[in-house]
Amino acid sequence: xxxxxxxxxxxxxxxxxxxxxxxxxxxxxxxxxxxxxxxxxxxxxxxxxxxxxxxxxxxxxxxxxxxxxxxxxxxxxxxxxxxxxxxxxxxxxxxxxxxxxxxxxxxxxxxxxxxxxxxxxxxxxxxxxxxxxxxxxxxxxxxxxxxxxxxxxxxxxxxxxxxxxxxxxxxxxxxxxxxxxxxxxxxxxxxxxxxxxxxxxxxxxxxxxxxxxxxxxxxxxxxxxxxxxxxxxxxxxxxxxxxxxxxxxxxxxxxxxxxxxxxxxxxxxxxxxxxxxxxxxxxxxxxxxxxxxxxxxxxxxxxxxxxxxxxxxxxxxxxxxxxxxxxxxxxxxxxxxxxxxxxxxxxxxxxxxxxxxxxxxxxx
Amino acid sequence: xxxxxxxxxxxxxxxxxxxxxxxxxxxxxxxxxxxxxxxxxxxxxxxxxxxxxxxxxxxxxxxxxxxxxxxxxxxxxxxxxxxxxxxxxxxxxxxxxxxxxxxxxxxxxxxxxxxxxxxxxxxxxxxxxxxxxxxxxxxxxxxxxxxxxxxxxxxxxxxxxxxxxxxxxxxxxxxxxxxxxxxxxxxxxxxxxxxxxxxxxxxxxxxxxxxxxxxxxxxxxxxxxxxxxxxxxxxxxxxxxxxxxxxxxxxxxxxxxxxxxxxxxxxxxxxxxxxxxxxxxxxxxxxxxxxxxxxxxxxxxxxxxxxxxxxxxxxxxxxxxxxxxxxxxxxxxxxxxxxxxxxxxxxxxxxxxxxxxxxxxxxx
Numbered sequence: 001x002x003x004x005x006x007x008x009x010x011x012x013x014x015x016x017x018x019x020x021x022x023x024x025x026x027x028x029x030x031x032x033x034x035x036x037x038x039x040x041x042x043x044x045x046x047x048x049x050x051x052x053x054x055x056x057x058x059x060x061x062x063x064x065x066x067x068x069x070x071x072x073x074x075x076x077x078x079x080x081x082x083x084x085x086x087x088x089x090x091x092x093x094x095x096x097x098x099x100x101x102x103x104x105x106x107x108x109x110x111x112x113x114x115x116x117x118x119x120x121x122x123x124x125x126x127x128x129x130x131x132x133x134x135x136x137x138x139x140x141x142x143x144x145x146x147x148x149x150x151x152x153x154x155x156x157x158x159x160x161x162x163x164x165x166x167x168x169x170x171x172x173x174x175x176x177x178x179x180x181x182x183x184x185x186x187x188x189x190x191x192x193x194x195x196x197x198x199x200x201x202x203x204x205x206x207x208x209x210x211x212x213x214x215x216x217x218x219x220x221x222x223x224x225x226x227x228x229x230x231x232x233x234x235x236x237x238x239x240x241x242x243x244x245x246x247x248x249x250x251x252x253x254x255x256x257x258x259x260x261x262x263x264x265x266x267x268x269x270x271x272x273x274x275x276x277x278x279x280x281x282x283x284x285x286x287x288x289x290x291x292x293x294x295x296x297x298x299x300x301x302x303x304x305x306x307x308x309x310x311x312x313x314x315x316x317x318x319x320x321x322x323x324x325x326x327x328x329x330x331x332x333x334x335x336x337x338x339x340x341x342x343x344x345x346x347x348x349x350x351x352x353x354x355x356x357x358x359x360x361x362x363x364x
Numbered sequence: 365x366x367x368x369x370x371x372x373x374x375x376x377x378x379x380x381x382x383x384x385x386x387x388x389x390x391x392x393x394x395x396x397x398x399x400x401x402x403x404x405x406x407x408x409x410x411x412x413x414x415x416x417x418x419x420x421x422x423x424x425x426x427x428x429x430x431x432x433x434x435x436x437x438x439x440x441x442x443x444x445x446x447x448x449x450x451x452x453x454x455x456x457x458x459x460x461x462x463x464x465x466x467x468x469x470x471x472x473x474x475x476x477x478x479x480x481x482x483x484x485x486x487x488x489x490x491x492x493x494x495x496x497x498x499x500x501x502x503x504x505x506x507x508x509x510x511x512x513x514x515x516x517x518x519x520x521x522x523x524x525x526x527x528x529x530x531x532x533x534x535x536x537x538x539x540x541x542x543x544x545x546x547x548x549x550x551x552x553x554x555x556x557x558x559x560x561x562x563x564x565x566x567x568x569x570x571x572x573x574x575x576x577x578x579x580x581x582x583x584x585x586x587x588x589x590x591x592x593x594x595x596x597x598x599x600x601x602x603x604x605x606x607x608x609x610x611x612x613x614x615x616x617x618x619x620x621x622x623x624x625x626x627x628x629x630x631x632x633x634x635x636x637x638x639x640x641x642x643x644x645x646x647x648x649x650x651x652x653x654x655x656x657x658x659x660x661x662x663x664x665x666x667x668x669x670x671x672x673x674x675x676x677x678x679x680x681x682x683x684x685x686x687x688x689x690x691x692x693x694x695x696x697x698x699x700x701x702x703x704x705x706x707x708x709x710x711x712x713x714x715x716x717x718x719x720x721x722x723x724x725x726x727x728x
Contacts, residue, residue, distance in 0.1 A: 004452060005452070006452065007429075007452055007453060007728065008728075009728060041674055041675070063674055063675045064675065065371075083620065083632060083675050083676065084620035084621045084630065084692075085620075086618045086619075086620055086632075086692065086693045087693050088368060088369070088370065088371055088372060088618055088693070088695075109621055109623075110621065110622060110692050112691070112692050116693070129621075131623060131625070131626065135623060135626035135628055135678075136623065136626075136628065136673065136676055136678055137621045137623060137630055137676065138621075139623075140625050143625070165673060254450045254452055255450075256448035256449075256450050256501075257448045257473055257474065257493075257501045257502075259473075259499060259501060261495070261504050261507070262495065262499035262500075264499055264500065266448065266500060268447060268448075271705055272705070272708050275640060276639060276640045276642075276705065278640075309500065310405055310427055310704055310705070311405075311428065311447050312447065312500055312501065314499075314500055327476065328448075328450065328474050328476050328477055329451050329452070329476070329480070331452075340674055341635055341640065341674075344709070345708070346710060346726035346727035346728070347727055347728070348726070348727045362710035362712070362726060363709075363710035363711055363726075364371065364373060364637075364710070
């Protein structure tokens with residue numbers, strides 16, 4: 001495609017890479033007898049959901065009610081809103097899930113919210129969140145509240161979910177495997193405790209891209225959730241979860257200035273276009289705010305965005321010839337540090353490398 | 365207003381504080397005989413622009429062409445797009461500025477782009493950017509290209525602009541004053557050099573909230589640009605640029621979980637709602653990702669968002685009674701670390717504390 005006709009910054013999607021990433025996970029889950037409930041929080045896109053689910057049009061994970069509403073309107077059913085529900089969101093949940101055939105799924109981790117949901121009139125299914133070591137949301141699998149919640153929810157209680165977000169605290173696959181084992185162990189332990197009290201548990205759901213890819217034994221798990229595998233980024237690459245040429249999302253940017261005296265080249269991709277996420281640097285210190293690549297071949301050219309301002313990305317240049325290789329007005333594509341936050345910069349759409357445009361949602 | 369009826373996260377604006385902040389700057393500029401060209405990159409809101417300009421409806425600074433288009437459609441004239449222009453944006457510039465009466469203003473800092481603009485058919489006025497020590501965009505005031513650019517632009521050349529973004533590298537007002545002196549010095553030096561060659565220089569524009577507030581002598585400066593003073597945040601507070609009760613923008617969030625075992629309370633304001641900007645911590649290490657406040661009084665309650673995930677903000681809790689003070693479902697307001705990036709999370713609107721809603725723009 002003719003990149004130089006696009007206004008920048010633009011969010012680019014390489015469809016071949018996206019499809020290959022989606023297919024790899026679909027096959028992995030089929031091989032392991034797992035229901036894949038892909039997380040759409042990164043793309044917030046119907047077109048991406050269609051690829052991620054293999055055209056199934058049911059069974060998604062989302063992070064906002066705006067996403068749930070968006071996918072429900074597009075005909076998706078069985079949508080899991082994977083953030084703890086509270087009463088100020090009940091009205092919207094009601095309005096969204098009226099649109100779907102198969103009722104969608106809420107998450108909670110307290111008796112207070114179980115009572116609130118049970119008394120609300122909402123008839124959505126509910127998963128109870130278990131903390132498998134991340135220390136974010138969730139109950140301990142041996143918390144006595146677990147049984148009280150399941151009993152209070154009655155027929156709405158559908159099962160257990162857990163998320164090992166701490167699988168990103170390492171670049172060692174052996175450690176990821178231990179975290180996956182703990183995630184699965186805590187979830188199955190909680191499910192079995194509830195079953196032992198005579199309450200059926202349909203769903204035992206775990207997920208994070210690293211633990212889904214690298215768990216050795218999924219016994220007792222019915223479904224997995226993952227999302228970033230669709231796009232990948234320097235955070236995944238630095239943690240050995242993907243190869244560099246698995247990164248499907250990039251930012252197209254224009255060189256807007258040469259400050260030769262200061263040794264700084266400026267691109268029009270700053271803090272909003274790239275995000276200020278520097279988590280990739282934990283295991284890839286040279287990641288900075290993203291790597292500059294040839295706009296057509298996507299080969300890294302050995303430069304990074306070193307500093308971001310709102311709309312300016314500053315690239316340190318140590319050899320004058322590099323200014324000449326990137327004249328003002330020329331374009332680069334940038335591999336993002338963290339695709340989820342880069343996509344949320346406010347673009348409103350993906351430009352596919354085949355010229356098509358796919359809309360994406362923002363906000364709540 | 366009844367905060368507990370709002371869906372969260374929500375971007376809140378305290379109108380009294382906003383008006384007081386706007387008035388302080390308008391008066392400061394009037395007292396110093398300066399044309400104030402407020403920067404609207406934080407709010408991207410017509411309603412805020414009307415307050416910031418004192419109802420004048422002309423003379424804005426913006427950071428994206430989407431903002432320029434938005435304000436032009438609303439009838440604003442004389443809009444400065446303060447990011448270096450490149451040819452892939454000429455068509456949009458043409459379409460935007462067709463809508464305005466008083467032609468709007470572009471920025472560049474190279475002979476290449478001066479030639480491109482001069483040959484483009486665009487008849488916008490142009491400011492040439494000077495680097496006053498930030499080492500981002502801009503030419504040195506003694507760069508020989510300066511005169512070549514002014515000559516090549518001919519009647520389109522309107523003057524000089526500089527931005528002392530490095531005024532945020534300190535919390536010492538004495539240092540801010542030195543940076544302001546250098547910003548003004550470099551700009552005036554560049555303007556005088558061009559005038560000495562017989563070319564008129566109408567505009568000498570500087571700006572950053574700290575340097576505009578604290579410069580001792582504006583001799584030779586015709587206009588100032590600033591924006592964050594309208595809202596303020598913990599970055600400004602930590603650098604002694606504002607008081608805590610000058611912060612006009614907050615995020616309303618709901619407590620969505622208590623992980624008592626891990627000592628973590630979760631709110632539904634994470635990386636998208638707050639941003640991952642931690643610049644406030646440079647001078648206020650306890651700023652973290654924002655301070656939790658009473659939703660009604662806006663008094664800080666001694667807690668901060670310590671960790672952000674995409675939609676989860678984790679708050680470390682050291683005393684069990686603090687969980688009881690913030691039950692699941694209760695609401696807090698959060699003082700942001702960096703208001704510009706918080707506002708850009710994708711909210712699409714401001715909720716005013718008087719119940720009104722003001723739309724805001726996102727994207728490019």
